[in-house]
Amino acid sequence: MASRTPTSRRPTSPRRSPWRQRIVRTSQVLLALGLLALGALVVAVYVTRSQLPSFDQLRSSPNGQMIRVHAADGSILVSLGPSYGQWLPYGQIPRVMRDATVSVEDRRFRSHPGVDPIGLARAVKVRWERGRWTQGGSTLTQQLARNVFLSSQKKFGRKFREWILALAMERKFSKNEILELYLNKVYYGGGAYGIDAASRRFFGHGAGQLSLAEAAVIAGLVKAPSNYSPTADAEAAQGRAGVVLQTMVETGAISPAEAAYADPQDLRLEPAPKQNSVRYFTDWALPQLDLLIDEQEAPLEVWTTLDPAMQRAADAAIRAQAPAGTQGALVSLDRDGAVRAMVGGKDYVSSIYNRATQAQRQPGSSFKLFVYLAALEAGHKPEDTVLDAPVTIEGWSPRNDSRRHSGVVSIRTAFAYSLNTIAAKLGQEVSFATVADMARRFGITTAVNTHPSMVLGTSTVRLIDMTRAFASVASKGVAVAPFGITRVTANGQEIYRHEVDRSRVLVAPYVAAQMTDLLQTAVNAGTGREAQIGRPVAGKTGTTTSAKDGWFLGFSSGLTTGVWMGRDNARPVAGLSGGRAPARAFAQFMRAAVAKRPIEQFETEVTLPEWQIEPDEESYFGAPDNTTYVDENGNPFADGGEAPAAAPPAPAFDPRPAPPEQERASPDRMDQDWIDRATGRDDWPRRDSPARGAYRREVPPSEYRREPPRGYEEAERPIQ
Template sequence: MKKAVSVIRFGLWCALAVFSGTLLIGSSAYLFLSPSLPSVDSLRDINFQTPLRIYSADNKLIAEFGEKRRTPVDFEQVPKELIDAFLAAEDDRFYSHNGVDIVGLARATVQLVSTGSIQSGGSTITMQVAKNFFLSHERVFSRKFNEILLALEIERKLSKQEIMELYLNKIYLGNRAYGIEAAAQVYYGKTIQELTLPQMAMIAGLPKAPSRYNPLVNLTRALERRDWILGRMKTLGMISEPQYTFAVNTPPTATFHGLPVELEAPYVAEMVRMEVIEKLGTAAYTDGYKVYTTINSAQQKAANLAIDKGLQAYDERHGFRGPELQLGESLEIWQQTLKNTSPIGSLEPVVVTEVHEDRAILMLRDGSPAVMDFEQMKWAKPYIDVNRQGKAPKQPSDIVAVGDLIRVRHIDGTVRLSQLPEAQAAIVAMQPKDGAITAIVGGFNFYDSKYNRVTQANRQVGSAFKPFIYTAAINKGMTAATLINDAPVVFNDDQLESHWRPQNDNQKFYGPTRLRKGLYRSRNLVSIRILQRTGIDYTLDLIEQLGMPRDKMPDNLSLSLGSAGITPMELATGYTVLANGGFRIEPYIIQHIDQLDKTIYQADPLIACRNCDETPEAETSSAQTIPAEEGFAAGFSEEGLTLESILEENPINPDGSLTTTDPKELLKSVKKAPRVMDERVNYIVYDMMKDVITEGTGRRAKALNRNDLAGKTGTTNDQRDVWFSGFNPELQATVWMGFDQPKTLGRWEYGANAALPVWIDFMKVALANKPETSLPQPDGIVTMKINPETGKPARPDETNAIFEVFRTENAPKPEFEDEETSTNDNGDFNPGDIF
């Protein structure tokens, strides 16, 4: 009996010694480690490393930049089944322990003693939060002690829901996905609310080893892990037997889903990325910034399609250059080649598998067949050079052969033969009132060439520059009815021992021509004589005032023919002055930048406001709060800005808003764009440019059935560059087409048949259901009938008289007597001014 008591007493003393030793060691570890532990309070203000995201003005995702893909979610947004899956996989006693699971730690200790190495860490979800936010992933005892101490502190200061939310947003789940929302997008292309039970279990299996259990890398192991988690969920009563049976028998559906881009605008994304990095530095990639651009998603889509269609149409006019590859007749080679060949824009790679008398059978990238009728390929005359094609094909075998790798487009249920364009095109659209860019396409394929032709390509603009030459002439006192002789002229240049014989594009001359007709017919000789009369320096001064780069302008008469090399963006900026009533604005593309739902940057554009110096029509007796910038911009109209119209169109916004009791103060707050053109001159030039659409080189645009459009075509020597730039007061768009290494597009390619159709296709969408909005006629303008041949006031009995508009002081006086019209405009001329 005494021996038994002694044994018991010894055992108790041993137990006490172990407990005391453990307590001593634990206390010592706490006293040693606790001073160096980070503050758990910082978890309440944690800023997840979130990528830079770029959106359109209507919240369509354009791009995401950053090493980590992450979309933080609130606990309330997470489905219960998904939380249960993680609990079953990682910590089923999460809601019952205080941050440290003794059972789990004991299991890990037994594994360590029995195997001599750490098999599992026994970590709870709370301990994983401590590790992920504060500690390294080094598998050493000191880190584990820190992890335990931090977990206890986290549990003391945060609720279980807060801890779970931190965990679900922080964990790495493979393929650059951090957090459950990013993982749902990467593996299934869904939000977490759209996931099925087996998909949730698959994601919940990833934290243990994201590479080992990744369904895209090791499907067998991933399925084993998924089914084990489903079994745990059944055992723990989280799901029923039927749910378990259905889930484990569900085939895996995980596939890689790239960036969930909602709007294809890579040139926009790159422009914005560069500007944001310049403003915010490289922290922009990780600090969760959201950039909202001025891009209109409908207009951007229309621009993408218009460029694609325009380049395909150009290619079809010049013939088929043959297949990209000839692969022989090996099915395996066909399949492998298609797998490795990416679609580009709307052009899908296919392999010809059969050729019949009236059709060809194709293999698509997914292995399925498609039929291409001869009707969809008979355009494909053999390409010889840019000006010549071979004989028209009579049957499919004249064009393709079995084993050819070619490109096709799907159009209205048909498959049409296509090819990768060698020419390039670009378009930029913006709002004339403030310079907000609404669409940009810098080339056919950004991923092949990141060269943005809208902002980087300096190209000769040809006749698209002529409106500025005519503007200077009207500004200096000429009128739309002034006669200029369209006749041959030769300028001698003794220095070059050569002659300059400018000609019209059709090699014809038409004699005395009114300015209006000279513009809409795009007469080169008229433009040259106008510049000669107006003066080169005077014209360059005005062009500089319009916001165009003077340093790129030639200081000679070739300026009148558009020999200046400028970018489409610079040309478009000049055209906005013509469109908005005569104000110089500055293009911009970033509307605002947000971080954690707080706006840290807001655009403050110059606004073209014709009535900002007038007193508002509506008065108010009490203070009103309205948005300080966007409200003003939206309130401008032809009728004038009124406080009532602003309040009606813009809800009161207390953030960043303006409060005033004086409606006049509203107008003063506008950041007004400077007026750089007399509004009467602007009105006359706009009226003349409308005739380019109704009677001149832009007649194709009459298909839009609008009376408020104005614009100008442009074609350079040898058809190296073709343009169309056009507008109404609400929208301006400029289109360019050419080769990156300048060479002729072909002898029959002009702005009217190459660039203008692209502009029309874009404007058809951009202006759909928009009311016509012409510039209002300002004071100081008179309209009178003139003789179209002489430009003088018409006699009362003349039947061919037409109406013309003039500035009051420049209107011709009625003189009903014959007068000889002078067309001698040569004057004193220095041949050195030519070049």
């Protein structure tokens, strides 16, 4: 049997796993991408390095815009923006300040290339544990790059640019130069940039004399300047300084004995500069710069309208007259709209909320300004007579403060004593939409409803808007726009100057004159008597339901002033009414504000109500003008939550003769026929026309009342 010869075979290599091949290829791709990314990073870093400013350029360019605000007399009201102290070279910066900063902010500062991988890993770990970013892992170099070149916006794109800048800065500057830039430019709170400004701001001396405890306080501010500011929260600042000292011990910068000796609790802080009501004005005026000018870098000199003496008088009036537990606000406008005084509250330090420009409150009867303006524009005259009697409009029945009805009275008397029934009837006659349009025409920027109760001031308004409306009446019907900035300069060059616009006419001059007549009567004989200052004054009171708000707005000698008082939570204030504390604050302020101004008579002299010849002055005092007894929906209710008792019937008229019509009329008043022809109103319904309203009737002089509306002496008693 033949033997089988074995066949020779070529050895074969083991076959590779497909997964292993994929891993190898993926690794190769990732390695190639990594090399490309590294190359791109190197290129980006060195391109950025070539574009960075020099050390001297960075040293001479402060961050932020300085703004000096001047009063109308040129004095400095306030300096805002960043504050920089003396630049300290690295060798003059106290070692304790350098060590404290490096220990608490970036203990590996001397070893990393600008970005700290260990810090980044720690930040990611904390993010994973807490579910949100609480640490950024930023180095001192990154913080410097962000403060100088970037914003604090927390987005990855910004963070990536921050890394590139930090790496580039480390390639261009030494560690000492970076630390010098950082300590002289970083923000420490209180408007202070750099350690010297911070040292002067918080301790009253330069940074060259910083002690270990003081350096620990300043170093601890970088994390959260507003939270740890010594002037805002001394306890928090001292606690944070203790953390800094402990960190310095851990890094070996100081010994435990030195940390124990440097007790932050023993530090004496420089008292914070006193803030006053001027800041209410600057907080309102300065944001307008964004609309007025484009300059964002050069230091600005801003000249404003504020009169320091008037501002002091306004502040004193609000503090003195506002009832305990309430807030007060005041705005005063010159005849061109210049804001001469603005008080947004009793104390700016405790509350920066500006109640003069931000708060929206019900104006009560002061809103009747727009009701009567609409009625006068429709053809009514102050001498026209109307019937004060119960009225129901769309299910709403307004009540007078006295809870009585006075029968036939003139429009002047109705306005002087703020009769709610008459305001409702006039609003119905001209239409509530017309009244709302009149309010918007005169500058009311908040929403105005057209429910019948709107005539009693149930829509919310701002004090500055109401003051503007009264100023426009004082300006003979020409629109007045409040402004606070007159001109702005940058580097000595004027870049803005305010121009007053007098071209917008809101109502005819005779309408404004008649309205001034009514307003003057309200002060001389009606609810605003407390606002008298010994010279002609025109104004109107306002009080809302349950005495939650008190208003007085008026003008004299070219100055228009509005006052509001109440609680921020809108709770009732016992005894508050527009004719009391707000009117007294108005008078206290205006006596000082117009003392050096000439006395000005209004173009239409006062024609007092027919009954004003009575000798008993006590009978002339009006009641708190309009506890309206309606809620925001127009539903009637009284202070205690129940509807007022039914009003007793009106007394019979006094038949005594009244003065002749020509004696009661103002000698400066234009003839109505001439006005109708001049304004194209020949076909307008006359006063004796039924089209003017079925409720109105002409009353012979023998039926005119010679006494105030009944019930005002009784209603004048303080609310219990």
